[in-house]
Amino acid sequence: MSAKIADLPELKTQNNHNGKIENDGAWVRVADYDRMKGWGDPARAEARSRWCCEQLEEGQILYFEGIPYDFPQADREFLLQQRQGDSRLHKNISYRPRQDKLRGSVTDKPEDTERLHRIMRHFSEEVVNLLTRVLAPYAEYWALDYASFRPEEENGRDLSLHKRNDLLHVDAFPTRPTRGGRILRCFTNINPTRSRNWLTTDRFTTLAQKFAKDAGLEEIAQSGDANGSFLNTLKRAVGLKVVNRSAYDKFMLRFHDYLKENREFQANTPKIYIDFPPMATWMCYTDLVPHAVLSGQFALEQTFIVPVQAMVMPEKSPVRVLEKLAGRPLVRELAN
Ligand code: SIN
Numbered sequence: 171m172s173a174k175i176a177d178l179p180e181l182k183t184q185n186n187h188n189g190k191i192e193n194d195g196a197w198v199r200v201a202d203y204d205r206m207k208g209w210g211d212p213a214r215a216e217a218r219s220r221w222c223c224e225q226l227e228e229g230q231i232l233y234f235e236g237i238p239y240d241f242p243q244a245d246r247e248f249l250l251q252q253r254q255g256d257s258r259l260h261k262n263i264s265y266r267p268r269q270d271k272l273r274g275s276v277t278d279k280p281e282d283t284e285r286l287h288r289i290m291r292h293f294s295e296e297v298v299n300l301l302t303r304v305l306a307p308y309a310e311y312w313a314l315d316y317a318s319f320r321p322e323e324e325n326g327r328d329l330s331l332h333k334r335n336d337l338l339h340v341d342a343f344p345t346r347p348t349r350g351g352r353i354l355r356c357f358t359n360i361n362p363t364r365s366r367n368w369l370t371t372d373r374f375t376t377l378a379q380k381f382a383k384d385a386g387l388e389e390i391a392q393s394g395d396a397n398g399s400f401l402n403t404l405k406r407a408v409g410l411k412v413v414n415r416s417a418y419d420k421f422m423l424r425f426h427d428y429l430k431e432n433r434e435f436q437a438n439t440p441k442i443y444i445d446f447p448p449m450a451t452w453m454c455y456t457d458l459v460p461h462a463v464l465s466g467q468f469a470l471e472q473t474f475i476v477p478v479q480a481m482v483m484p485e486k487s488p489v490r491v492l493e494k495l496a497g498r499p500l501v502r503e504l505a506n
């Protein structure tokens with residue numbers, strides 16, 4: 171049975187193995203982009219990359235068969251040999267491109283950490299180059315966020331409810347408020363033999379219409395921006411670190427937890443299962459595309475924060491959708 175995603179244009183379903191995997195109906199394949207040559211028709215590069223931005227902003231997942239950037243096989247083989255230490259301490263290995271810092275490596279051999287660092291740096295640079303060409307309209311606006319390597323088997327991980335990746339959710343970062351900025355992520359499955367298995371459902375817009383009120387949008391909208399709050403002013407005065415959460419950030423964090431806590435939603439929302447095969451690369455706005463990862467091991471991911479001003483269709487952004495529902499602004503301009 172093919173489930174229908176309420177707020178997406180109908181896509182052709184060509185491939186329905188097991189009666190439940192709907193890959194070709196659940197992603198939009200980009201087949202005219204080549205790692206070495208770029209867009210198949212250079213004269214249409216601008217139009218193609220604008221089209222890609224539109225697809226993402228509609229809530230589609232862009233899918234590339236194979237790795238559309240340089241990722242040496244020796245590097246992939248090295249990563250496949252890595253395991254994490256205490257997975258309760260680190261959900262994955264992360265790389266912070268702006269500081270060129272690696273976190274979560276637990277190997278006791280310094281040369282392995284050094285190599286892991288070099289591989290993550292190269293991965294991050296390559297994905298930036300890829301998106302600069304594929305999503306050109308965003309390139310001068312985005313803020314480069316963290317990259318990660320996910321070496322754990324996702325099936326059966328022992329994580330607390332709010333950290334579980336196998337429950338449908340939209341992303342929100344507790345320590346890095348975006349103040350309306352969009353969370354764009356590019357993933358590659360480097361597992362040579364097994365797919366990475368996702369689940370998705372109706373997009374944020376539909377979920378917000380159904381659940382935002384119950385999740386507390388009104389109260390959060392009224393509570394306003396934490397930036398000028400008494401507590402934050404006090405913290406700043408004594409030199410403590412302040413997280414500048416706008417009402418939008420507070421709501422998105424709440425909504426992430428609300429969806430994971432909502433058993434009725436998890437059980438009964440229409441589900442689309444997607445298998446990303448070995449070496450697939452895909453990207454989507456994970457604040458707009460609800461997702462859960464059910465199984466899979468060895469994926470890499472690079473995150474970008476894209477300001478709403480860079481969107482080709484800003485009105486489709488979660489912040490605009492929520493502001494319409496709440497009837498008031500959810501992000502206050504920060505004074506410089
Ligand atoms: C997530 O962002 O929830 C995890 C997705 C993945 O690792 O495939």
Ligand code: FE
Pocket residue numbers: 339340341456461
């Ligand atoms: Fe997520």
